[in-house]
Amino acid sequence: MSIEQALFDRAESKCELCSSTQNLQAYGVPPVDRVTVDTSVLACDTCRSQMDAPEQMDVNHWRCLNDSAWSQVPAVQVLAWRMLNRLSDEGWPQGLLEMMYLDDDTLVWAKVTGEDAAEEQVLHRDSNGHQLANGDNVVLSKDLDVKGSSMVAKRGTAVRGISLVRDNPEQIEGRVNGQQIVILTKFVKKS
Secondary structure, rough: OOOOHHHHHHHHOOOOOOOOOOOOOOOOOOOOOOOOOOOOOEEEEEHHHHHHOOHHHHHHHHHEEEHOOOOOOOOHHHHHHHHHHHHHHHHHHHHHHHOOOOOOHHHHHHHHOOOOOHHHOOOOOOOOOEEEOOOOEEEEOOOOOOOOOOEEEEOOOOOEEEEEEEEOEEEEEEEEOOOOEEEEHHHHHEE
């Protein structure tokens, strides 16, 4: 069976990004040494042209990522992550990007082309100088009074799946006792 036929079978003859059924072709997800089913997606002309020429992007076309970001196919996840990063200034992609989960190998593949260059400029570091990333788990190193509430976040409390505050390297967001709060990075240790 050819690679393209295997992709058509896997994708049920639909673009794996936007579900279009028109002008479908195999698209090797860069960087690829050898095109295989695992390193390719079935994509329509519109998706392929906009992935290759970001200056021609139609933001509304990429709302399809609300569905394709949850694909179980790593190559589709990589492309969805890259496109969401390109569109992150639009607002709506940022929330989806923060919810998206990629295993470590897939995330490394997604970052190879530098699609997250804007995110890399602002480095978040914990109290020990370790770099923090979206989805990391941290532990509070000090009792913290939570502004706007009577709650005190106790030292040693685990905060799972943090989100980085995009434009402030000294702040992260996380859930403590069911409440979403902003935490200063100098009061956390990566776990």
